[in-house]
Amino acid sequence: MTTANPPYLTGHFTPVVEEVTATGLTxxxxxPPELSGRLLRNGxxxxxxxxxxxxFKGSGMVHGIRLRDGRAEWYRNRWxxxxxxxxxxxxxxxGPDLTASAAGTHVIEHAGRLLALCExxxxFELDGELGTVGAYDFDGRLRTAMTAHPKEDPVTGELHFFASSPFPPHLTYHVADATGTLVHTAEVPTATAALKHDFAxxxxxxxxxxxxxxxDPTEHSGIPYGWSDHQPSRIGVMPRGADGHHHIRWYSIEPGNMLHVSNAYEDGQGRIVLEGPTVDREGFRLSWNWWTGAPGRGTEPVARSYTRRWTIDQSAGTVDEHIIDDLPVEFPTLNEEYLGAENRYQYAIAFPDENGLGGYGLxxxxxxxxxxxxxxxxxxxLPGxxxxxxxxxxxxxxxxxxLTVVSDLKQDASQLLVxxxxxxxxIATVHLPHRVAAGLHGSWIPDSPATA
Structure with missing residues (x-):
């Protein structure tokens, strides 16, 4: 049961109460002159x-900041x-109404369309000024939900994504080509009802x-999921290609749960290396109770979230895994030109530990x-x-x-830090017209020649 003032409506997460437009930001x-485009962030x-x-049931609001020629031309926020x-x-x-979306997890651009996502x-398609165009189903080809974490291949421009469902089929995989046409859909056999929020x-x-x-049908928060010691924890590896879903292999791993992938790639020995923040049972309990406003929660929306690395040797059928850092982090990112390839650098947001010790940082x-x-x-x-x-x-x-949007409680303000x-x-600070509630994910949308 939620409290009168659940944590996701207080402090850094206090909702914005109105839509505004401001120009000529300080x-x-x-x-840098090459920052010509829009930073969009959802939450x-x-x-x-x-x-x-x-x-996660709060309605989505997208915040946008327009940069061009060394100026911050505008800020606007829209539900x-x-x-x-x-x-x-x-x-x-x-049955489910796939258009009745919170649309509050992520916002991306692909093939010229801005899409607000909720898994x-x-x-939901948005116009260039963040107005809502409407639900988008890839010209009638998409008949499932869509993950909030699609991946755009930096080599081919294809958009890979999936739908996860508590009911069969539990997992459906999709590919849209670089023009935005949905060209491949396949149900992935042997998947379970386990939550799949992200993939690699x-x-x-x-x-x-x-x-x-x-x-978990007994969970009454409106998000029917929960921790189960009986649910196997595992990684599924599927070859890319039209018939890849027929050849998926599953590898058992230690108990835990991952929300967001840092990256994955094949190393020089052909092994798959996968990394991302994960939680154990206690970390999930503390986090979930924060997300629902229940007693026994942690002080932050994530608790005991440590970066883990898995190395999957398909020839030997083995997985080596270990925690590679003891700092509580979430929201991993990278230079997306390296998505799917071996990367040297990764970025994340640091949170205080489960006892409230330590600070926020990038x-x-x-x-x-x-x-x-x-x-x-x-x-x-708190940086985003x-x-x-x-x-x-x-x-x-x-x-x-x-680029990160910071919530500043002392000044009741927000800034974009570069x-x-x-x-x-x-390098630079852009002052926003009001404090932006701490949110989730976003994208940089660079100008095309037509919009520059």
Whole structure:
């Protein structure tokens, strides 16, 4: 049962109460000229007077910041106007309404379309000023929900994604080509009702992760999932290609649950290396209770979330796994030109530990040396997921910028920080017209020649 003031409606997560548009934003420092485009970020932001029963059920609000020619031209925030925003239920007498979406988890661009995503529903298309166009089903070809974490192949431009369901078929895999046409759909056999929030794409494989969190019809928060010691924890490796779903292999791993993948790739020996923050049973309990406002929760939305590495040797049929860092982190990102290939650098957001010790910060990992660097953002300031943008003429993987929106409780304000991705030094600060509630995921949408 939720409390009168659940944690996902307080502090850094206090919802924004109105839609605004502001132009000519104040900039401290110098914005790099190659930052010509829009930073879009999504998150759960219920309307005033609405108390959702779970953090993830809050209606989606997209925030946008337009940068061009060294200026911050505008900021605007808009709710994604889905049927759920006006109270339409997800479950109906005819079954799930895939348009009744919170649309509050992620926002991406593919083939010229802006899509707000929530994994139980169809995507919702937005226009360039964040107005809602409507549910998008790939011209009638998409008949399932769509994950909030699709992967765009940096080589082919294809968009790979999936639908996970508590009911058979539990897993359906999709591919849209670089033009946005849905060209492949396949039901993946042997999958279970385990929650699959994210997945990984390598040059040759699709990698699915089934942890110990699975469908639980007794969970009444509106998100019917819970931890089960009886649910096998495993990794599924599927060859890319039209018939790959017939050849998926599952590998048992230690109990746990992963929400977000850092990256995956084939190493020089042909093994698959997969990394991402994971939680154990206690970490999931503390986090879930925070997400639902239940007693016995942690002080933060994630608890005991440590980066883990799996090395899958398909020839030997073995998996080596271990925790590679003891810092609680979430929202991993990277230079997406390296998505699916071996990467040296990864970024994440650091959180206080399960006892509330430690602070927020933006973390850079060097996977070659094992070094970890943290950019501390200051007291009572929470940075959001850091989006990497390559620098003009980049020659090294970390030549670029990290863009993160910070919630500042002391000043009741927010800023966009632009950091040097190499050394994590601050390059510029863009002051936003109001405090932006801490949210989830977003994207940098660079200008095309037509919009520059």
């Amino acid at each position: 900039v401290e420092g110098t914005l 759960h932001n219920p309307k005033p007077g609405i108390t959702p029963t779970h953090w 994604v106007h889905t049927p759920a925003l006006d109270g339409a239920p997800y479950m109906t007498d005819q 139980a529903n169809l995507p 794409l390598t040059r040759r494989h699709i990698v699915f992760i089934e942890g110990n969190v699975t469908f 973390v850079k990992y060097d996977r070659t040396t094992g070094a970890r660097r943290i950019h501390q953002v200051g007291d009572a300031r 997921e850091a989006v990497f943008v390559p620098a003009a003429g980049a020659t090294n993987e970390d030549d670029g910028y990290l 950091l040097d991705a190499t050394g994590l030094g601050r």
